Amino acid sequence: MLVVDDEEAIQELIQIYLSEMDVKIYPALTGEEGLEKYAELMNEGNAPDLVIMNLKLPGMDGVETTREIMKMDPSALIYGFTASFDTEWADELKKAGTRDVIPKIVGFGALREIVKKILEGEDGISSVSWK
Amino acid sequence: MAKLPEVVLGSLDEVIHVVDKNMRILFINRAIEHLSRGKIKAEDAIGKNLYDVFPFLKEKGVDKQYERVFSTGRRLRTEEEIDYYGEKIYTVTTKIPIKDGKTQKVITIMRDVTALKKTENALREMAEKYSTIVELAREGICIDDENEKMTFVNDAFARILGYENKEELIGKKLLDFVDDKGKKILNEEINSRRKNKSGRYELKVYAKDGKPKDILVSATPLIVNGKYAGSISVNLDITDLKKAENEMKRALEEERKFKADTAHYFFNPLCIAKGYLELAMKDERDAEQREKLKTIINAVERVENVVKNVVMKGEVRE
Numbered sequence: 001m002l003v004v005d006d007e008e009a010i011q012e013l014i015q016i017y018l019s020e021m022d023v024k025i026y027p028a029l030t031g032e033e034g035l036e037k038y039a040e041l042m043n044e045g046n047a048p049d050l051v052i053m054n055l056k057l058p059g060m061d062g063v064e065t066t067r068e069i070m071k072m073d074p075s076a077l078i079y080g081f082t083a084s085f086d087t088e089w090a091d092e093l094k095k096a097g098t099r100d101v102i103p104k105i106v107g108f109g110a111l112r113e114i115v116k117k118i119l120e121g122e123d124g125i126s127s128v129s130w131k
Numbered sequence: 132m133a134k135l136p137e138v139v140l141g142s143l144d145e146v147i148h149v150v151d152k153n154m155r156i157l158f159i160n161r162a163i164e165h166l167s168r169g170k171i172k173a174e175d176a177i178g179k180n181l182y183d184v185f186p187f188l189k190e191k192g193v194d195k196q197y198e199r200v201f202s203t204g205r206r207l208r209t210e211e212e213i214d215y216y217g218e219k220i221y222t223v224t225t226k227i228p229i230k231d232g233k234t235q236k237v238i239t240i241m242r243d244v245t246a247l248k249k250t251e252n253a254l255r256e257m258a259e260k261y262s263t264i265v266e267l268a269r270e271g272i273c274i275d276d277e278n279e280k281m282t283f284v285n286d287a288f289a290r291i292l293g294y295e296n297k298e299e300l301i302g303k304k305l306l307d308f309v310d311d312k313g314k315k316i317l318n319e320e321i322n323s324r325r326k327n328k329s330g331r332y333e334l335k336v337y338a339k340d341g342k343p344k345d346i347l348v349s350a351t352p353l354i355v356n357g358k359y360a361g362s363i364s365v366n367l368d369i370t371d372l373k374k375a376e377n378e379m380k381r382a383l384e385e386e387r388k389f390k391a392d393t394a395h396y397f398f399n400p401l402c403i404a405k406g407y408l409e410l411a412m413k414d415e416r417d418a419e420q421r422e423k424l425k426t427i428i429n430a431v432e433r434v435e436n437v438v439k440n441v442v443m444k445g446e447v448r449e
Contacts, residue, residue, distance in 0.1 A: 013406040083398030104402045
């Protein structure tokens with residue numbers, strides 16, 4: 001699983017909260033780094049099962065990064081993970097190719113449950129309420 | 132008159148009568164019965180003095196007209212408006228001298244044009260009424276010919292283009308008051324009008340002093356005898372409306388940006404704080420410390436709720 005988020009604390013918390021799951025997490029602090037990591041893993045025949053994508057990133061933003069990954073791998077499974085969840089910008093993220101957008105305010109415990117369901121092939125977001 | 136069969140004269144719609152120098156009626160056809168709405172019979176009038184049968188003619192100065200025709204020997208054509216037995220009647224009369232050396236008799240042909248006159252008056256009244264409406268209208272009204280030259284504009288249209296004297300606009304083209312973008316829009320619209328299609332569109336025009344104005348145009352083609360003869364347009368000055376619309380858009384954009392920034396700068400740190408606090412609580416064995424952590428998490432959630440309401444509902448409340 002690839003996590004693209006510029007906040008180191010968020011990267012660390014995702015690592016901690018998801019540590020009980022049998023999943024390898026690759027962090028990327030920028031869009032460019034995320035793109036590079038995805039290409040590297042794909043070339044190794046080990047494309048990430050899931051990408052968690054922040055929206056506001058330094059340099060290439062989440063929308064652009066998602067678009068580039070989708071160009072590289074149209075079957076990529078990408079979910080937005082952002083604080084700006086109820087905005088037109090977040091809608092652009094969906095248009096770029098993310099399956100859905102997970103609001104950051106759901107917390108890390110809920111994120112873990114959503115990720116579990118997604119990796120099991122289910123829609124994890126509809127079970128979580130944040131409004 | 133004996134040569135003219137009476138049956139022919141009797142069937143004419145025009146009143147025909149003949150008088151001698153003493154104004155004695157020598158002949159009058161049956162049309163007088165229709166014109167007088169049945170009040171005068173032709174046979175009763177023959178042999179009588181014209182002014183005895185039609186007393187009001189002297190008041191109207193008709194006696195002077197006959198005197199002129201007898202003295203000059205020239206025909207006279209007049210139009211009259213007379214109260215005929217309580218009804219207003221309009222007539223066109225021709226007095227033709229019959230000469231035998233000097234003028235001896237005058238033949239008078241009188242046509243009742245009341246219906247025509249009433250229609251004409253009604254049309255004039257209607258035209259005056261519409262003309263007033265057009266002039267008083269707050270919307271600018273403009274008529275162009277087939278070469279897009281203005282042939283009529285009202286005061287409101289002249290005001291939009293900054294002209295005090297609307298006559299100055301006659302012969303000018305609206306194309307002279309727009310920029311390249313406006314020319315493209317206008318040319319497309321003109322082509323539509325030539326295809327007999329009406330249209331409604333927004334246009335930026337530049338007034339005499341160079342000031343830009345936004346107008347909403349509703350234009351209809353004018354087709355005369357199946358041929359394109361120009362167009363008529365109703366133009367509404369929407370400059371202020373457009374300004375308000377842009378202000379509104381800008382305010383909405385600012386609000387959207389404010390909400391997006393608020394979400395980003397508040398939710399990220401709150402999310403991190405809650406994440407670590409929940410981890411700390413999980414590891415904490417001391418009940419008192421756990422209670423304190425619980426209170427802190429609760430406080431963070433309250434702030435989170437306030438921000439959520441600001442971002443999603445535009446309300447500052449928990």
